[in-house]
Structures are given as C-alpha cells and as structure tokens.
Amino acid sequence: MAGARAKVGKIEYRPRGRGLDVEVFLFSDLRGRVSRADLLALYHYSFHTLICVTEGEVTQLVDFQSVACSAGSLLVLRPGQVHSFGRDEGWDGWMVLFRADFLPSETQTTADLLPGLGLDRLPDHLSLSTGDFEAISEVIARMRQDAESDASPKDVHALLRYQLCALLVRLTILQDQHVGPTVGRTPGLQRFASFRALVEQNYAGWHQVAEYADALACTEKSLTRAALEATGKSAKSIIADRIALEAKRLLAHTDGPIFLIAERLGFGEATNFTKFFKRETGRTPLGFREEHKLAK
Numbered sequence: 001m002a003g004a005r006a007k008v009g010k011i012e013y014r015p016r017g018r019g020l021d022v023e024v025f026l027f028s029d030l031r032g033r034v035s036r037a038d039l040l041a042l043y044h045y046s047f048h049t050l051i052c053v054t055e056g057e058v059t060q061l062v063d064f065q066s067v068a069c070s071a072g073s074l075l076v077l078r079p080g081q082v083h084s085f086g087r088d089e090g091w092d093g094w095m096v097l098f099r100a101d102f103l104p105s106e107t108q109t110t111a112d113l114l115p116g117l118g119l120d121r122l123p124d125h126l127s128l129s130t131g132d133f134e135a136i137s138e139v140i141a142r143m144r145q146d147a148e149s150d151a152s153p154k155d156v157h158a159l160l161r162y163q164l165c166a167l168l169v170r171l172t173i174l175q176d177q178h179v180g181p182t183v184g185r186t187p188g189l190q191r192f193a194s195f196r197a198l199v200e201q202n203y204a205g206w207h208q209v210a211e212y213a214d215a216l217a218c219t220e221k222s223l224t225r226a227a228l229e230a231t232g233k234s235a236k237s238i239i240a241d242r243i244a245l246e247a248k249r250l251l252a253h254t255d256g257p258i259f260l261i262a263e264r265l266g267f268g269e270a271t272n273f274t275k276f277f278k279r280e281t282g283r284t285p286l287g288f289r290e291e292h293k294l295a296k
Contacts, residue, residue: 021102022160024144027051027085028092042084042292044253047099048119049077050167052128052136056091060084064248064292067125072133074126074171078119082249094140098164121172132174139167191216192230195223196238203242204266209235244280247273251285252292258285 031039042061051060053073060067060075061084067075069091077083079100100119128136143163149156198212206212212235213220220235227235243265250261262273277285 021157022096022098022143022147022164024094024096024140024147026054026092027095030095039085040087042082042252044249045077045081045083046079047097048079049075049083049098050096050140051075051077051093052096052133052140053091053093054137055093056088058086058088058091060086062124063245064252069125072128072130074128074136076119076122076124076126080249082252094137094144096140096143096164096167102161103165103168119168122168122175126171126175126178128174136167136170139163139170143167186229188226188229191218191223191226195226195235199239199242203239203246204264207239207243207266209239212239240276240280244277247277247285248281248288248292251289261285 051069051074053069053071053075055071057068057070060069061082062075062077063081063083069075103119143160146156146159146163151159194216195212198206198215202211209220209223213223216223224235227233227238231238233241247261247265250256250264254261258274259270262270265273267273267276274285277283277288281288283291
C-alpha cells in the first residue's frame with residue numbers, strides 16, 4: 001500500500017509471495033499488521049480502495065471531511081485522496097485494494113460484455129440496503145477465498161480481475177437505482193460532468209471560469225447555471241474548492257516549502273496562494289500543515 005512518508009510502507013499492497021494486483025482483507029487483519037499510530041495517520045492513496053463496513057460504527061476522514069459509517073456503508077477511495085481510518089475501534093469491514101490498470105480497458109473487452117466499470121459514477125460513500133449489503137459482502141468474501149487458492153497465479157489473477165469488474169458493475173447499478181434513471185441526463189448536468197472532468201485535469205493551470213467555458217464552447221453564465229443545478233455552487237466555487245483540496249493534500253502529505261506548492265498549483269506568488277488558502281479554509285497553509293502533520 002503506497003502513500004505518504006515511510007509509515008505507509010508498513011501496509012503492504014500485495015499478498016506475500018503472490019503476483020496479484022488486488023488484495024482483499026478484513027480491517028481486523030490490518031489492525032494486527034500495523035501499529036495503532038499507523039492506523040491513526042493520514043494516508044495519501046495512489047490506488048483505489050473499497051472499504052465495506054461489516055459491523056460496528058466508525059467515523060473516517062476522507063479528504064479532511066468526516067464520514068460517519070456503520071454496517072452497510074461502503075467507501076470508495078480514489079488515487080490522490082487523503083484518508084484516515086479514524087479513532088473508533090469497535091468496527092470491522094472488508095477492504096479491497098487495486099490499481100486502475102488492473103481493470104480491463106475498452107480495447108481488451110467488448111462494450112456489451114463489460115458495460116462500464118462505474119469508478120467515476122460511484123459516490124465517495126454508498127449506503128447499502130440489507131439485501132445489497134449481504135450480496136456485496138458475499139462477493140468480497142469469495143474474492144478473499146479465491147485469492148488464497150493454490151491455483152496458478154495466472155488463473156487466480158484472471159479470476160479476481162473479472163470478480164472485481166462484476167463487483168464494480170453491481171455497485172454502479174445500485175448507485176444508478178438509488179439516484180434514479182433521469183439523473184445526469186439533462187443538458188445542464190451533462191455540461192457540468194464535462195466541466196468537472198476538465199477541472200480535474202486542469203485545476204493547477206486554469207483558475208478562471210472563462211478558460212473552462214472556452215474549452216466547452218459555452219458561456220460563463222451557462223456553465224455557472226450548470227454548476228448551480230448540479231451542486232448548488234457556482235462554477236468559480238467548484239474551481240476554488242478543487243484547488244484548495246489539492247493544496248490541503250500537498251500540505252498534509254509532503255514536506256515541500258509553501259512556495260513550491262504555490263507554483264505547483266499555478267500561483268505566481270506564494271503570498272497570493274496564502275491569501276487564497278486562508279480565504280477558502282480560514283487557516284494559513286503553515287497552520288493547516290501543523291494541524292494535520294503526519295506521524296513519523
């Protein structure tokens with residue numbers, strides 16, 4: 001399991017002695033492999049992780065936001081996000097770790113066989129009904145058992161790959177059923193989806209709404225209307241939120257000087273970055289870093 005600073009190296013990504021690109025285990029197993037200090041630390045993820053809470057209650061931290069979870073909660077953690085398991089101890093759950101390149105690409109399978117894996121359509125937090133929770137738990141438990149099979153690594157690898165694909169498609173279907181069939185089909189929401197994808201790609205260089213409007217061949221007003229329809233926030237706020245989030249991540253999981261972080265995020269002067277960060281978060285960059293200092 002890769003992440004910020006040396007502490008993260010103690011959480012292994014692959015099972016010992018196996019050339020597998022996915023790992024499935026219970027959080028209670030992880031609790032026995034690392035120290036409590038490791039579990040309390042913030043981790044910067046370079047891979048995808050699913051956490052399905054099976055018992056108890058826990059408040060975890062995802063990108064510095066508290067997420068209350070109980071049995072049936074499923075967290076979807078993506079590369080680049082910052083996460084902490086929280087301080088609650090009376091809980092357990094399945095963890096599924098994998099890299100995006102473990103999934104088949106469009107050139108490797110036909111669209112009708114694998115109709116979209118749902119990684120972008122899944123929310124950060126999904127609450128499963130009792131029946132769906134049992135079905136998802138059964139699939140993950142089966143993956144864990146199959147990963148320990150004495151079959152050839154090549155066959156196990158292929159089996160886990162398609163089991164993971166089926167799991168993600170099932171989760172996508174559940175999410176679509178939850179939000180309803182018409183969500184995301186209006187022109188405004190479709191425009192916002194394109195805008196959000198552009199922000200993810202260009203937030204460090206494009207700070208103005210006009211730059212995104214030009215790329216999407218629309219007006220700033222129409223882009224702002226789309227953002228308001230989708231989130232209740234303006235397009236300008238969406239851009240600022242994404243820049244501030246990345247600033248928080250960099251401050252929490254790197255030791256780089258403030259001026260280098262400012263440059264990385266497209267600010268010509270560190271003072272401008274500091275003013276922006278304080279306006280968006282209410283804290284100075286140094287104050288935020290001290291508050292979220294990672295354990296060494």
